[in-house]
Amino acid sequence: MATLKDIELKIGAVKKTKQITKAMNMVAASRLRGAQANTEGFRPYAGKFAEVLGSLASNAGEGTSPLLEPREQVKKVHVVLCTSDRGLCGGFNSNLISKAEAFLNEKVEQGIAVSFTAFGKKGRDWARRNKLTIESEHVGVVGGNFGFNVASTAGRGFVEGFIEGTYDEVYIIYAEFISMAKQPPVLKQILPIPPIDPAEDEEKDENTPYQAEHICEPSADELLGEMLPRNVYVQIYSALLETSTSEHAARMMAMDNATNACSDMIDNLTLIYNKARQAAITAELMDIVGGAEALKG
Protein backbone atom coordinates (compact mmCIF):
# COMPACT_ATOMS: atom_id res chain seq x y z
CA MET A 1 0.00 0.00 0.00
CA ALA A 2 1.28 3.41 -1.02
CA THR A 3 2.12 5.78 1.76
CA LEU A 4 0.46 9.15 2.20
CA LYS A 5 3.56 10.87 0.90
CA ASP A 6 3.56 8.79 -2.29
CA ILE A 7 -0.04 9.61 -3.05
CA GLU A 8 0.56 13.25 -2.39
CA LEU A 9 3.46 13.29 -4.84
CA LYS A 10 1.40 11.50 -7.43
CA ILE A 11 -1.42 14.02 -7.11
CA GLY A 12 1.08 16.84 -7.55
CA ALA A 13 2.46 15.23 -10.69
CA VAL A 14 -0.94 14.71 -12.24
CA LYS A 15 -1.87 18.29 -11.45
CA LYS A 16 1.17 19.51 -13.32
CA THR A 17 0.37 17.30 -16.29
CA LYS A 18 -3.10 18.73 -16.27
CA GLN A 19 -1.74 22.25 -16.38
CA ILE A 20 0.35 21.37 -19.39
CA THR A 21 -2.42 19.66 -21.30
CA LYS A 22 -4.71 22.55 -20.54
CA ALA A 23 -2.16 25.04 -21.83
CA MET A 24 -1.63 22.98 -24.97
CA ASN A 25 -5.36 22.90 -25.48
CA MET A 26 -5.49 26.66 -25.37
CA VAL A 27 -2.52 27.07 -27.67
CA ALA A 28 -4.14 24.69 -30.14
CA ALA A 29 -7.37 26.65 -29.89
CA SER A 30 -5.70 29.90 -30.78
CA ARG A 31 -3.69 28.29 -33.60
CA LEU A 32 -6.91 26.79 -34.84
CA ARG A 33 -8.42 30.23 -35.11
CA GLY A 34 -5.39 31.36 -37.08
CA ALA A 35 -5.65 28.40 -39.43
CA GLN A 36 -9.34 29.00 -39.90
CA ALA A 37 -8.66 32.63 -40.74
CA ASN A 38 -6.20 31.50 -43.42
CA THR A 39 -8.78 29.13 -44.83
CA GLU A 40 -11.32 31.90 -44.76
CA GLY A 41 -8.93 34.18 -46.66
CA PHE A 42 -8.42 31.53 -49.30
CA ARG A 43 -12.08 30.88 -49.93
CA PRO A 44 -12.81 33.83 -52.26
CA TYR A 45 -9.85 32.91 -54.42
CA ALA A 46 -10.68 29.22 -54.50
CA GLY A 47 -14.33 29.87 -55.29
CA LYS A 48 -13.59 32.26 -58.11
CA PHE A 49 -10.84 30.07 -59.45
CA ALA A 50 -13.08 27.01 -59.62
CA GLU A 51 -15.77 29.06 -61.33
CA VAL A 52 -13.48 30.41 -64.03
CA LEU A 53 -11.77 27.08 -64.51
CA GLY A 54 -15.10 25.31 -64.82
CA SER A 55 -16.36 27.72 -67.42
CA LEU A 56 -13.16 27.50 -69.43
CA ALA A 57 -12.97 23.73 -69.17
CA SER A 58 -16.53 23.26 -70.33
CA ASN A 59 -15.70 25.08 -73.55
CA ALA A 60 -12.34 23.47 -74.09
CA GLY A 61 -11.76 20.88 -76.77
CA GLU A 62 -10.00 17.58 -76.17
CA GLY A 63 -6.26 17.35 -75.95
CA THR A 64 -5.84 20.93 -74.80
CA SER A 65 -3.33 20.10 -72.13
CA PRO A 66 -1.09 17.15 -71.33
CA LEU A 67 -2.08 17.59 -67.69
CA LEU A 68 -5.55 16.29 -68.47
CA GLU A 69 -4.38 13.14 -70.29
CA PRO A 70 -4.38 9.94 -68.24
CA ARG A 71 -1.40 7.69 -68.93
CA GLU A 72 -2.11 4.37 -70.55
CA GLN A 73 0.38 2.55 -68.38
CA VAL A 74 0.90 3.69 -64.86
CA LYS A 75 4.28 2.62 -63.54
CA LYS A 76 5.35 5.40 -61.25
CA VAL A 77 3.07 7.00 -58.73
CA HIS A 78 3.92 9.92 -56.52
CA VAL A 79 2.17 10.55 -53.24
CA VAL A 80 2.13 13.84 -51.38
CA LEU A 81 1.59 12.95 -47.76
CA CYS A 82 0.49 15.76 -45.46
CA THR A 83 0.93 15.11 -41.76
CA SER A 84 1.76 17.27 -38.80
CA ASP A 85 5.23 17.99 -37.46
CA ARG A 86 4.31 17.27 -33.88
CA GLY A 87 2.52 14.58 -32.02
CA LEU A 88 0.09 14.74 -29.12
CA CYS A 89 -2.87 15.09 -31.40
CA GLY A 90 -4.63 11.78 -30.94
CA GLY A 91 -4.94 9.46 -33.89
CA PHE A 92 -4.49 12.26 -36.36
CA ASN A 93 -1.17 11.21 -37.88
CA SER A 94 -1.70 7.49 -37.61
CA ASN A 95 -4.96 7.86 -39.52
CA LEU A 96 -3.18 9.67 -42.32
CA ILE A 97 -0.32 7.23 -42.33
CA SER A 98 -2.51 4.15 -42.40
CA LYS A 99 -4.29 5.67 -45.38
CA ALA A 100 -0.92 6.06 -47.07
CA GLU A 101 0.08 2.55 -46.08
CA ALA A 102 -3.06 1.02 -47.55
CA PHE A 103 -2.52 2.94 -50.76
CA LEU A 104 1.13 1.99 -50.90
CA ASN A 105 0.41 -1.70 -50.43
CA GLU A 106 -2.24 -1.65 -53.10
CA LYS A 107 0.10 -0.02 -55.61
CA VAL A 108 3.07 -2.18 -54.74
CA GLU A 109 0.96 -5.26 -55.31
CA GLN A 110 0.25 -4.02 -58.81
CA GLY A 111 3.96 -3.58 -59.36
CA ILE A 112 3.84 0.18 -59.36
CA ALA A 113 6.71 2.19 -57.92
CA VAL A 114 5.63 4.69 -55.31
CA SER A 115 7.60 7.73 -54.24
CA PHE A 116 6.72 10.31 -51.63
CA THR A 117 6.80 13.98 -50.90
CA ALA A 118 6.39 14.53 -47.20
CA PHE A 119 4.82 17.61 -45.72
CA GLY A 120 5.29 17.23 -42.00
CA LYS A 121 7.76 15.33 -39.84
CA LYS A 122 5.51 12.49 -38.82
CA GLY A 123 4.90 11.31 -42.36
CA ARG A 124 8.53 11.76 -43.26
CA ASP A 125 9.66 9.70 -40.28
CA TRP A 126 7.24 6.97 -41.19
CA ALA A 127 8.51 6.88 -44.77
CA ARG A 128 12.11 6.84 -43.56
CA ARG A 129 11.48 4.02 -41.12
CA ASN A 130 9.96 1.97 -43.90
CA LYS A 131 12.77 2.81 -46.32
CA LEU A 132 10.47 4.38 -48.86
CA THR A 133 11.60 6.80 -51.54
CA ILE A 134 11.23 10.35 -50.31
CA GLU A 135 11.75 12.81 -53.12
CA SER A 136 11.39 15.89 -51.03
CA GLU A 137 10.34 16.83 -47.54
CA HIS A 138 8.92 20.01 -46.12
CA VAL A 139 9.06 20.49 -42.39
CA GLY A 140 7.61 23.46 -40.57
CA VAL A 141 4.82 24.01 -43.05
CA VAL A 142 1.75 22.19 -41.79
CA GLY A 143 0.39 23.77 -38.66
CA GLY A 144 2.32 26.96 -39.11
CA ASN A 145 1.87 30.04 -41.16
CA PHE A 146 2.76 29.36 -44.75
CA GLY A 147 2.16 31.20 -47.97
CA PHE A 148 0.87 30.14 -51.33
CA ASN A 149 4.45 30.01 -52.63
CA VAL A 150 5.06 26.81 -50.66
CA ALA A 151 2.29 25.13 -52.59
CA SER A 152 3.25 26.60 -55.93
CA THR A 153 6.93 25.69 -55.62
CA ALA A 154 6.07 22.12 -54.70
CA GLY A 155 3.31 22.01 -57.32
CA ARG A 156 5.62 23.20 -60.07
CA GLY A 157 7.88 20.24 -59.33
CA PHE A 158 4.98 17.80 -59.65
CA VAL A 159 3.74 19.34 -62.88
CA GLU A 160 7.24 19.23 -64.40
CA GLY A 161 7.76 15.70 -63.15
CA PHE A 162 4.46 14.64 -64.65
CA ILE A 163 5.20 16.18 -68.02
CA GLU A 164 8.69 14.72 -68.15
CA GLY A 165 7.30 11.30 -67.27
CA THR A 166 8.98 10.99 -63.88
CA TYR A 167 5.51 10.39 -62.45
CA ASP A 168 2.50 8.90 -64.19
CA GLU A 169 0.09 9.87 -61.47
CA VAL A 170 0.28 12.17 -58.48
CA TYR A 171 -1.92 11.83 -55.42
CA ILE A 172 -2.26 13.81 -52.26
CA ILE A 173 -3.25 12.49 -48.84
CA TYR A 174 -4.48 15.05 -46.36
CA ALA A 175 -6.90 15.45 -43.47
CA GLU A 176 -10.16 17.06 -44.40
CA PHE A 177 -11.56 19.34 -41.76
CA ILE A 178 -15.23 18.50 -41.39
CA SER A 179 -15.83 19.39 -37.77
CA MET A 180 -13.98 19.65 -34.49
CA ALA A 181 -14.44 15.94 -33.94
CA LYS A 182 -14.06 14.72 -37.50
CA GLN A 183 -10.99 15.03 -39.69
CA PRO A 184 -10.91 11.95 -41.91
CA PRO A 185 -7.89 11.29 -44.12
CA VAL A 186 -8.66 11.85 -47.78
CA LEU A 187 -6.88 10.59 -50.86
CA LYS A 188 -7.18 12.74 -53.93
CA GLN A 189 -5.72 12.51 -57.38
CA ILE A 190 -4.10 15.74 -58.49
CA LEU A 191 -2.38 14.66 -61.69
CA PRO A 192 -3.52 13.94 -64.30
CA ILE A 193 -6.23 16.41 -63.47
CA PRO A 194 -9.53 14.56 -63.17
CA PRO A 195 -12.24 15.79 -65.54
CA ILE A 196 -13.46 19.13 -64.31
CA ASP A 197 -17.13 19.27 -63.74
CA PRO A 198 -18.38 22.71 -64.67
CA ALA A 199 -21.57 22.34 -62.64
CA GLU A 200 -19.83 21.44 -59.39
CA ASP A 201 -20.69 24.70 -57.72
CA GLU A 202 -24.38 24.36 -57.06
CA GLU A 203 -24.80 27.66 -55.35
CA LYS A 204 -23.46 29.45 -58.36
CA ASP A 205 -24.84 32.91 -58.62
CA GLU A 206 -27.66 32.90 -61.12
CA ASN A 207 -26.76 36.38 -62.21
CA THR A 208 -23.26 35.52 -63.35
CA PRO A 209 -23.61 36.03 -67.07
CA TYR A 210 -21.65 33.00 -68.14
CA GLN A 211 -24.10 32.48 -70.92
CA ALA A 212 -22.27 35.30 -72.60
CA GLU A 213 -19.05 33.88 -73.97
CA HIS A 214 -15.97 35.67 -72.78
CA ILE A 215 -13.54 37.25 -75.12
CA CYS A 216 -10.33 35.53 -74.21
CA GLU A 217 -6.89 36.89 -74.63
CA PRO A 218 -4.89 34.78 -75.42
CA SER A 219 -7.25 32.04 -76.65
CA ALA A 220 -9.45 30.09 -74.24
CA ASP A 221 -7.31 26.99 -74.64
CA GLU A 222 -4.15 28.89 -73.86
CA LEU A 223 -5.79 30.40 -70.83
CA LEU A 224 -6.82 26.97 -69.68
CA GLY A 225 -3.26 25.77 -70.22
CA GLU A 226 -2.10 28.55 -67.91
CA MET A 227 -4.72 27.77 -65.33
CA LEU A 228 -4.34 24.01 -65.07
CA PRO A 229 -0.94 23.99 -63.37
CA ARG A 230 -2.22 26.63 -61.04
CA ASN A 231 -5.15 24.39 -60.28
CA VAL A 232 -2.63 21.87 -58.97
CA TYR A 233 -1.11 24.52 -56.69
CA VAL A 234 -4.56 25.53 -55.49
CA GLN A 235 -5.33 21.90 -54.63
CA ILE A 236 -2.10 21.51 -52.72
CA TYR A 237 -2.55 24.79 -50.89
CA SER A 238 -6.06 23.91 -49.89
CA ALA A 239 -4.95 20.44 -48.74
CA LEU A 240 -2.23 22.02 -46.60
CA LEU A 241 -4.67 24.46 -45.10
CA GLU A 242 -7.14 21.69 -44.33
CA THR A 243 -4.46 19.56 -42.76
CA SER A 244 -3.27 22.44 -40.59
CA THR A 245 -6.76 23.23 -39.41
CA SER A 246 -7.40 19.55 -38.75
CA GLU A 247 -4.16 19.15 -36.84
CA HIS A 248 -5.04 21.91 -34.43
CA ALA A 249 -8.59 20.66 -34.04
CA ALA A 250 -7.32 17.13 -33.39
CA ARG A 251 -4.82 18.40 -30.85
CA MET A 252 -7.47 20.46 -29.13
CA MET A 253 -9.70 17.43 -28.78
CA ALA A 254 -6.85 15.21 -27.61
CA MET A 255 -5.71 17.74 -25.04
CA ASP A 256 -9.25 18.28 -23.86
CA ASN A 257 -9.59 14.55 -23.28
CA ALA A 258 -6.28 14.46 -21.51
CA THR A 259 -7.26 17.33 -19.25
CA ASN A 260 -10.49 15.54 -18.36
CA ALA A 261 -8.63 12.32 -17.70
CA CYS A 262 -6.29 14.23 -15.39
CA SER A 263 -9.22 15.66 -13.47
CA ASP A 264 -10.69 12.18 -13.03
CA MET A 265 -7.37 10.85 -11.89
CA ILE A 266 -6.94 13.65 -9.38
CA ASP A 267 -10.41 12.95 -7.97
CA ASN A 268 -9.62 9.27 -7.61
CA LEU A 269 -6.27 9.88 -6.03
CA THR A 270 -7.70 12.41 -3.60
CA LEU A 271 -10.25 9.83 -2.55
CA ILE A 272 -7.54 7.25 -1.98
CA TYR A 273 -5.45 9.85 -0.17
CA ASN A 274 -8.28 10.72 2.20
CA LYS A 275 -9.01 7.07 2.86
CA ALA A 276 -5.38 6.40 3.62
CA ARG A 277 -5.19 9.42 5.91
CA GLN A 278 -8.31 8.31 7.73
CA ALA A 279 -6.88 4.83 8.09
CA ALA A 280 -3.69 6.29 9.55
CA ILE A 281 -5.63 8.40 12.05
CA THR A 282 -7.69 5.42 13.06
CA ALA A 283 -4.59 3.34 13.52
CA GLU A 284 -3.00 6.05 15.65
CA LEU A 285 -6.10 6.33 17.83
CA MET A 286 -6.10 2.60 18.30
CA ASP A 287 -2.51 2.83 19.42
CA ILE A 288 -3.26 5.58 21.92
CA VAL A 289 -6.31 3.80 23.27
CA GLY A 290 -4.38 0.56 23.47
CA GLY A 291 -1.53 2.31 25.29
CA ALA A 292 -3.91 3.92 27.81
CA GLU A 293 -5.58 0.58 28.44
CA ALA A 294 -2.21 -1.00 29.09
CA LEU A 295 -1.24 1.75 31.60
CA LYS A 296 -4.47 1.29 33.50
CA GLY A 297 -3.98 -2.43 33.82
Place this chain on the structure above:
Amino acid sequence: MAENIQLEVVTPEKTVASEEAQIVASPGTLGEFGVLSGHTPFMTTLKTGVIRYTDAQGTERYVFVSGGFAEALPDKVTVLAESAERRLDIDIERAKASRERAEKRLAEDRSLEDIDFTRARGALERAIVRISLVETR
Protein backbone atom coordinates in the same frame (compact mmCIF):
# COMPACT_ATOMS: atom_id res chain seq x y z
CA MET B 1 -19.93 59.78 -65.74
CA ALA B 2 -20.88 56.21 -66.15
CA GLU B 3 -21.67 53.99 -63.19
CA ASN B 4 -18.88 52.62 -61.09
CA ILE B 5 -17.52 49.15 -61.47
CA GLN B 6 -16.76 46.70 -58.67
CA LEU B 7 -13.09 45.77 -58.39
CA GLU B 8 -11.95 42.65 -56.58
CA VAL B 9 -8.31 41.72 -56.22
CA VAL B 10 -7.87 38.37 -54.52
CA THR B 11 -4.84 36.26 -53.76
CA PRO B 12 -4.85 32.80 -52.18
CA GLU B 13 -3.92 34.40 -48.89
CA LYS B 14 -6.39 37.24 -48.70
CA THR B 15 -8.61 39.69 -50.49
CA VAL B 16 -6.41 42.65 -51.28
CA ALA B 17 -8.97 45.04 -52.66
CA SER B 18 -12.72 45.01 -52.88
CA GLU B 19 -14.24 48.33 -53.73
CA GLU B 20 -15.94 50.47 -56.33
CA ALA B 21 -13.86 52.07 -59.00
CA GLN B 22 -14.53 54.45 -61.84
CA ILE B 23 -11.93 52.97 -64.12
CA VAL B 24 -9.53 50.05 -63.81
CA ALA B 25 -6.38 49.65 -65.89
CA SER B 26 -4.58 46.29 -65.70
CA PRO B 27 -1.39 44.89 -67.21
CA GLY B 28 -2.56 42.08 -69.51
CA THR B 29 -0.01 39.74 -71.03
CA LEU B 30 -0.90 41.04 -74.47
CA GLY B 31 -1.02 44.65 -73.43
CA GLU B 32 -2.50 46.94 -70.85
CA PHE B 33 -6.25 47.25 -70.89
CA GLY B 34 -8.69 49.60 -69.25
CA VAL B 35 -12.13 48.64 -68.03
CA LEU B 36 -15.13 50.88 -67.51
CA SER B 37 -18.56 49.84 -66.38
CA GLY B 38 -20.40 47.94 -69.12
CA HIS B 39 -17.35 46.15 -70.45
CA THR B 40 -17.99 43.06 -72.50
CA PRO B 41 -17.11 39.78 -70.71
CA PHE B 42 -13.38 39.38 -71.03
CA MET B 43 -10.70 37.04 -69.67
CA THR B 44 -6.98 37.45 -69.83
CA THR B 45 -3.74 36.50 -68.17
CA LEU B 46 -1.77 39.22 -66.40
CA LYS B 47 1.91 39.89 -66.32
CA THR B 48 3.81 41.28 -63.38
CA GLY B 49 2.79 44.89 -63.15
CA VAL B 50 0.55 47.47 -61.63
CA ILE B 51 -3.22 47.80 -61.62
CA ARG B 52 -4.26 51.41 -61.64
CA TYR B 53 -7.74 52.40 -60.68
CA THR B 54 -9.66 55.46 -59.70
CA ASP B 55 -11.79 54.88 -56.64
CA ALA B 56 -15.30 56.22 -56.13
CA GLN B 57 -13.92 59.48 -54.73
CA GLY B 58 -11.70 60.02 -57.73
CA THR B 59 -8.35 59.16 -56.12
CA GLU B 60 -5.85 57.22 -58.19
CA ARG B 61 -4.82 53.99 -56.50
CA TYR B 62 -2.26 51.36 -57.34
CA VAL B 63 -2.02 47.67 -56.66
CA PHE B 64 0.99 45.55 -57.48
CA VAL B 65 0.11 42.17 -59.02
CA SER B 66 2.11 39.24 -60.19
CA GLY B 67 1.08 36.07 -61.93
CA GLY B 68 -2.59 35.90 -62.39
CA PHE B 69 -5.77 36.35 -64.36
CA ALA B 70 -8.31 39.05 -64.75
CA GLU B 71 -11.92 38.65 -65.62
CA ALA B 72 -14.00 41.63 -66.63
CA LEU B 73 -17.77 41.54 -66.53
CA PRO B 74 -20.12 44.44 -67.25
CA ASP B 75 -20.30 45.40 -63.57
CA LYS B 76 -17.23 43.76 -62.08
CA VAL B 77 -13.52 43.17 -62.53
CA THR B 78 -12.01 40.21 -60.71
CA VAL B 79 -8.28 39.77 -60.49
CA LEU B 80 -6.90 36.45 -59.31
CA ALA B 81 -3.22 36.91 -58.58
CA GLU B 82 -0.58 34.79 -56.95
CA SER B 83 0.58 37.84 -55.10
CA ALA B 84 -0.79 41.34 -54.87
CA GLU B 85 -0.17 44.32 -52.62
CA ARG B 86 -1.51 47.80 -52.39
CA ARG B 87 1.14 50.42 -53.02
CA LEU B 88 1.25 51.42 -49.36
CA ASP B 89 1.67 47.84 -48.23
CA ILE B 90 4.76 47.17 -50.29
CA ASP B 91 7.79 46.36 -48.20
CA ILE B 92 10.40 48.43 -49.99
CA GLU B 93 13.32 47.05 -48.01
CA ARG B 94 12.34 43.55 -48.86
CA ALA B 95 11.92 44.42 -52.50
CA LYS B 96 15.36 46.02 -52.61
CA ALA B 97 16.95 43.04 -50.91
CA SER B 98 15.25 40.75 -53.35
CA ARG B 99 16.43 42.87 -56.29
CA GLU B 100 19.98 42.66 -55.08
CA ARG B 101 19.74 38.93 -54.56
CA ALA B 102 18.32 38.37 -58.01
CA GLU B 103 20.87 40.64 -59.69
CA LYS B 104 23.69 38.87 -57.95
CA ARG B 105 22.40 35.52 -58.96
CA LEU B 106 21.98 36.58 -62.57
CA ALA B 107 25.42 38.17 -62.74
CA GLU B 108 27.13 35.37 -60.92
CA ASP B 109 26.58 32.46 -63.17
CA ARG B 110 25.50 32.55 -66.75
CA SER B 111 25.39 28.81 -66.93
CA LEU B 112 22.60 28.56 -64.36
CA GLU B 113 20.02 26.01 -65.13
CA ASP B 114 17.09 27.36 -67.06
CA ILE B 115 14.70 27.01 -64.18
CA ASP B 116 16.87 28.96 -61.78
CA PHE B 117 17.50 31.54 -64.43
CA THR B 118 13.82 32.14 -65.13
CA ARG B 119 13.10 32.14 -61.45
CA ALA B 120 15.73 34.77 -60.76
CA ARG B 121 14.55 36.84 -63.70
CA GLY B 122 11.00 36.66 -62.41
CA ALA B 123 12.10 37.72 -58.95
CA LEU B 124 14.08 40.61 -60.40
CA GLU B 125 11.14 41.75 -62.45
CA ARG B 126 8.81 41.68 -59.47
CA ALA B 127 11.29 43.57 -57.34
CA ILE B 128 11.81 46.25 -59.99
CA VAL B 129 8.10 46.77 -60.53
CA ARG B 130 7.53 47.02 -56.78
CA ILE B 131 10.34 49.49 -56.28
CA SER B 132 9.39 51.69 -59.18
CA LEU B 133 5.79 51.73 -58.04
CA VAL B 134 6.80 52.98 -54.61
CA GLU B 135 9.44 55.42 -55.74
CA THR B 136 8.00 57.03 -58.80
CA ARG B 137 4.42 57.67 -57.87
